[in-house]
Amino acid sequence: MIHEVFSTLTARSGADHNLPKVITIVGGNGRMGKFFNNQLTAAGHRVNIVGSNWQGADSLLPQADLVLISVPIESTCEIIERTAQYLTPHTALADITSIKIEPVRAMLEHHSGAVMGLHPMFGPSVESFAQQKVVVCSGRNDAAFDWLLNLMRNQQAELIFSTPEEHDQMMVMIQATRHFCRLTQAVYLAQEKIDIDKSLSMSSPVYRQEIDILKRLLNQNPQLCIDIMLATEERCQAIKSLADTYNRLARLIEKKDREELIKEIESTQNFFSKQ
Numbered sequence: 666m667i668h669e670v671f672s673t674l675t676a677r678s679g680a681d682h683n684l685p686k687v688i689t690i691v692g693g694n695g696r697m698g699k700f701f702n703n704q705l706t707a708a709g710h711r712v713n714i715v716g717s718n719w720q721g722a723d724s725l726l727p728q729a730d731l732v733l734i735s736v737p738i739e740s741t742c743e744i745i746e747r748t749a750q751y752l753t754p755h756t757a758l759a760d761i762t763s764i765k766i767e768p769v770r771a772m773l774e775h776h777s778g779a780v781m782g783l784h785p786m787f788g789p790s791v792e793s794f795a796q797q798k799v800v801v802c803s804g805r806n807d808a809a810f811d812w813l814l815n816l817m818r819n820q821q822a823e824l825i826f827s828t829p830e831e832h833d834q835m836m837v838m839i840q841a842t843r844h845f846c847r848l849t850q851a852v853y854l855a856q857e858k859i860d861i862d863k864s865l866s867m868s869s870p871v872y873r874q875e876i877d878i879l880k881r882l883l884n885q886n887p888q889l890c891i892d893i894m895l896a897t898e899e900r901c902q903a904i905k906s907l908a909d910t911y912n913r914l915a916r917l918i919e920k921k922d923r924e925e926l927i928k929e930i931e932s933t934q935n936f937f938s939k940q
């Protein structure tokens with residue numbers, strides 16, 4: 666009750682930016698959840714966790730100043746809807762899902778308080794927000810998140826403000842098709858039983874970097890890679906179109922068609938030179 670009155674007053678005055686916040690992370694035992702827990706706790710805030718058994722949800726969700734959703738992409742919207750049932754308008758609700766249109770829409774639909782979509786453009790192995798990019802999508806009442814954005818800024822994070830639509834469109838290329846290329850390359854190396862250590866012993870630095878990236882991808886939970894590729898129909902179509910491009914070029918290679926291959930390179934050079 667006291668907390669509620671205090672939250673209402675401070676939310677109205679907007680004057681509590683420096684006070685420790687009470688935060689509940691839904692999915693806080695997961696990899697990104699742990700990262701946010703560490704950062705928020707180190708900054709002096711009090712962090713509670715709701716896991717997949719939802720133990721403590723009735724008390725930990727309604728009392729929070731901020732609820733942060735950090736759960737698998739596929740179940741995010743359903744979990745947002747479930748979470749919102751526990752919240753009053755005084756709680757700010759944010760998510761860190763790698764897609765933004767559907768989660769932001771779900772938060773706005775099911776929660777009447779402050780809403781913001783975030784996408785950290787890094788994995789859980791980093792030590793802080795320093796030099797990392799975070800995409801920020803406004804939902805409602807951005808001011809309620811000033812303290813959180815300032816925490817990231819103070820650690821030298823770069824915040825990129827975008828709409829959910831622009832974010833998702835960019836991530837088709839930045840994440841979905843890239844994951845497919847890397848996965849294909851990794852599957853191919855395994856299928857061909859390549860001696861990776863031997864190949865590294867005579868490789869260029871770029872090849873070594875590529876292998877490191879493939880290893881990082883393979884060390885992640887496979888679910889995340891798959892969710893990133895399958896998250897939207899647009900992503901599935903883009904991956905299909907990329908595979909068609911592979912096939913078109915592979916046919917030119919098969920036919921040893923130098924002329925057409927050079928034309929492909931020249932038209933692509935032309936495109937890149939205009940960027």
Ligand SMILES: NC(=O)c1ccc[n+]([C@@H]2O[C@H](COP(=O)([O-])OP(=O)(O)OC[C@H]3O[C@@H](n4cnc5c(N)ncnc54)[C@H](OP(=O)(O)O)[C@@H]3O)[C@@H](O)[C@H]2O)c1
Binds near residue numbers: 738741764785788
């Ligand atoms: N990993 C990355 O590199 C990365 C980068 C940027 C953004 N993201 C985004 O961050 C989010 C989390 O990714 P992650 O890699 O941290 O995943 P993760 O390690 O699999 O963690 C997900 C957490 O969600 C919890 N969870 C699953 N179902 C739940 C439910 N029904 N109710 C409540 N909690 C539930 C799990 O709880 P239990 O532990 O109790 O099972 C788990 O701890 C995703 O949306 C992803 O797109 C990830």
